[in-house]
Amino acid sequence: MRRDIRLLVVGDPGVGKSTLVTALIKEVFVAPVQSVVPEVTIPPEITPENVTTHVIDSTDQTDEQRDRLTIEARKAHAIMLVYTLDNLASLTAATTHWLPWLRTLGAIVPVLLVGNKADLRDQAMDHEARATASRLAEPATQSENGTPVTGSAPSGTAALDTFDEIEASVECSARRPATVTEVFYLAQRAVLHPTRPLYDPTTQSLRPACRRALDRVFHLCDHDADGILNDTELNAFQRRCFDVPLHRAELDRVRQVVAAHLPDGIRKGGLTPAGFAYLHQLFIVRGRPETPWAVLRAFGYDHHLALRPDYLLPPFEVPSDCCVELSQRGTQFFNDLFDRGDRDGDGALSDQELDFVFAPAPAHPWVGTGFPALTTTNDAGHLTRRGFLDLWCMTTLLDVNTTLSYLAYLGFDGPDTREGLRVVKRRPATTLLRSTPARTVYRGLVVGAAGVGKTALLGALVDPEDPLARAARLPRDSPCAVGTVPVRGTECHLVLQELTPGTEATILASPRRSRHYDVLCFVYDPQAPASFEYLVRLRERFDLNHLPHVFVATRADLVASGDAPPPRHPRRRRSSAVRDTPTPDAYCCALRIHAPLVVSCAPAATDGLTKSVLPAAVFTRLVAAAMDPESALPGAGRSLVANPSLRRLLRASLLLGALAALGLVSYRYWRLVPSGHNSGRRWLNI
Numbered sequence: 001m002r003r004d005i006r007l008l009v010v011g012d013p014g015v016g017k018s019t020l021v022t023a024l025i026k027e028v029f030v031a032p033v034q035s036v037v038p039e040v041t042i043p044p045e046i047t048p049e050n051v052t053t054h055v056i057d058s059t060d061q062t063d064e065q066r067d068r069l070t071i072e073a074r075k076a077h078a079i080m081l082v083y084t085l086d087n088l089a090s091l092t093a094a095t096t097h098w099l100p101w102l103r104t105l106g107a108i109v110p111v112l113l114v115g116n117k118a119d120l121r122d123q124a125m126d127h128e129a130r131a132t133a134s135r136l137a138e139p140a141t142q143s144e145n146g147t148p149v150t151g152s153a154p155s156g157t158a159a160l161d162t163f164d165e166i167e168a169s170v171e172c173s174a175r176r177p178a179t180v181t182e183v184f185y186l187a188q189r190a191v192l193h194p195t196r197p198l199y200d201p202t203t204q205s206l207r208p209a210c211r212r213a214l215d216r217v218f219h220l221c222d223h224d225a226d227g228i229l230n231d232t233e234l235n236a237f238q239r240r241c242f243d244v245p246l247h248r249a250e251l252d253r254v255r256q257v258v259a260a261h262l263p264d265g266i267r268k269g270g271l272t273p274a275g276f277a278y279l280h281q282l283f284i285v286r287g288r289p290e291t292p293w294a295v296l297r298a299f300g301y302d303h304h305l306a307l308r309p310d311y312l313l314p315p316f317e318v319p320s321d322c323c324v325e326l327s328q329r330g331t332q333f334f335n336d337l338f339d340r341g342d343r344d345g346d347g348a349l350s351d352q353e354l355d356f357v358f359a360p361a362p363a364h365p366w367v368g369t370g371f372p373a374l375t376t377t378n379d380a381g382h383l384t385r386r387g388f389l390d391l392w393c394m395t396t397l398l399d400v401n402t403t404l405s406y407l408a409y410l411g412f413d414g415p416d417t418r419e420g421l422r423v424v425k426r427r428p429a430t431t432l433l434r435s436t437p438a439r440t441v442y443r444g445l446v447v448g449a450a451g452v453g454k455t456a457l458l459g460a461l462v463d464p465e466d467p468l469a470r471a472a473r474l475p476r477d478s479p480c481a482v483g484t485v486p487v488r489g490t491e492c493h494l495v496l497q498e499l500t501p502g503t504e505a506t507i508l509a510s511p512r513r514s515r516h517y518d519v520l521c522f523v524y525d526p527q528a529p530a531s532f533e534y535l536v537r538l539r540e541r542f543d544l545n546h547l548p549h550v551f552v553a554t555r556a557d558l559v560a561s562g563d564a565p566p567p568r569h570p571r572r573r574r575s576s577a578v579r580d581t582p583t584p585d586a587y588c589c590a591l592r593i594h595a596p597l598v599v600s601c602a603p604a605a606t607d608g609l610t611k612s613v614l615p616a617a618v619f620t621r622l623v624a625a626a627m628d629p630e631s632a633l634p635g636a637g638r639s640l641v642a643n644p645s646l647r648r649l650l651r652a653s654l655l656l657g658a659l660a661a662l663g664l665v666s667y668r669y670w671r672l673v674p675s676g677h678n679s680g681r682r683w684l685n686i
Contacts, residue, residue: 330420
């Protein structure tokens with residue numbers, strides 16, 4: 001909401017513009033006054049809305065004054081268009097000159113039509129003038145202090161379509177200072193709580209944008225997803241918007257008012273979406289637009305009925321050596337969101353249930369990612385709870401701004417959506433005494449030649465029962481998958497992305513891009529020596545020693561069954577690079593990392609394979625390498641304490657040294673314990 005507003009007073013000469021401004025300042029009628037009053041600044045502490053208000057008087061008698069008026073009109077947040085109730089020509093000028101002139105300037109701001117000199121109007125022409133004013137705005141009602149105000153109730157007149165910018169029409173007299181104060185308050189309110197974006201007086205209904213916003217608010221407040229707001233939900237809504245509860249009598253009164261005018265607005269003792277919208281429409285019609293505006297602003301809307309940029313994306317700095325994960329509150333929020341959407345209680349979200357979950361948002365954030373194939377689903381292809389949380393962990397790691405905006409869209413329960421996130425170090429410090437890593441979400445890059453089974457490995461992460469079928473559903477362009485991997489008693493989330501051959505330089509040659517990965521998974525086919533040679537050449541081409549390595553040999557089922565074609569050996573040596581390529585085991589030994597894991601992604605392929613492992617073992621090793629990078633870095637990139645055996649030896653030595661020191665201190669203390677009458681002398685002889 002604005003904290004500083006500018007009100008421009010315009011109108012024909014002699015209508016009393018300067019007199020109104022002077023009466024506002026002096027709080028008494030003053031005559032005569034200067035022709036143009038200098039700009040007046042009203043401090044926030046003396047205004048009901050607690051905003052600084054600048055009041056600018058105007059005239060257009062000279063070219064210089066007209067130029068200044070044009071500049072001020074473009075800077076103004078609201079226009080007070082003054083006419084006199086004793087001169088119908090000034091009202092005609094308002095419609096034939098001033099309003100069209102404002103439109104030519106592109107000044108799309110609220111206009112308050114002010115009928116001045118109410119004490120001097122001629123009773124003979126009063127009816128005609130008031131009728132003309134009512135055709136410009138709506139039928140008159142009374143403000144809080146009795147000032148006649150139009151614009152608080154519907155009219156349906158054709159003139160309103162022509163001059164839609166008129167927020168309200170009021171009457172006042174400079175000889176009655178209370179009415180002048182009320183007029184300027186209404187001008188402030190027209191800026192801070194305008195009715196035009198919310199309500200269409202020609203149709204006597206809420207505007208579509210307002211109704212959509214209120215439907216979103218209703219959806220977010222309907223915690224049990226039963227389509228009605230019960231007393232508990234209404235009180236939670238009231239506390240969030242106004243920080244005060246509703247008493248039982250007040251709740252009963254709300255239901256009575258809605259039921260009397262809109263029977264469909266109440267069901268089972270609670271408010272329906274139609275009743276909720278009607279209640280806000282009633283506030284507008286009765287001249288209290290500040291109430292629905294307070295609700296809309298509490299849920300992040302700006303004066304254009306769009307979610308505020310600072311609400312969707314508050315400032316969130318992430319150091320270069322850190323990444324972002326869901327906090328405990330964020331994880332709980334998405335867990336609760338899943339429970340709310342799972343209406344049939346089958347532990348998965350169908351397409352209809354997903355539409356319900358993301359109704360307050362533009363769409364789900366995984367369009368174009370291969371959703372839902374990239375994560376865990378049930379037999380019907382519906383998103384499971386684990387898959388739902390895995391996706392949000394992946395989204396937070398890869399694009400924190402998307403998670404921030406969706407926390408806002410989906411109604412994160414808290415004043416600050418950043419409470420749903422936490423910043424963690426990418427890599428733990430290398431120490432002798434290791435502590436549990438703070439991270440739980442890791443990102444791996446799967447590298448290998450074409451046709452070695454990289455996509456099948458991704459499929460095994462989310463569907464170990466039938467990895468090949470799942471792999472066929474992943475997109476061909478940079479496939480990605482995310483799944484949960486338990487390691488060392490911690491439930492971790494692993495995001496695997498396949499590096500398509502031909503795009504290696506895009507990621508591997510850029511330290512800025514490669515640092516976003518936590519582990520490299522090198523995949524090759526034992527029956528295709530060229531696939532391992534591809535990995536060797538890749539490592540020679542790019543400096544990758546700063547990333548943990550895990551080598552994986554695929555298609556173990558074909559090797560064991562003999563179905564694979566025999567390896568093709570060249571008749572002559574093609575190059576020294578090929579001639580000198582070591583075996584995979586020897587190559588890993590030279591790098592001082594674990595030997596390759598032999599795996600098959602074919603269903604039940606490892607039943608008779610003694611040397612192969614299930615794909616789950618690959619994912620466990622990948623996460624373990626990401627958790628403890630020093631244990632899987634090639635020799636050139638490791639520190640002294642990276643060797644696990646050496647680290648265990650050093651820890652044991654450190655422990656034995658500490659015990660020996662403790663024993664020595666205990667012995668010295670025992671020797672120095674005072675006893676008998678010589679105790680003082682013994683202490684003095686230390």
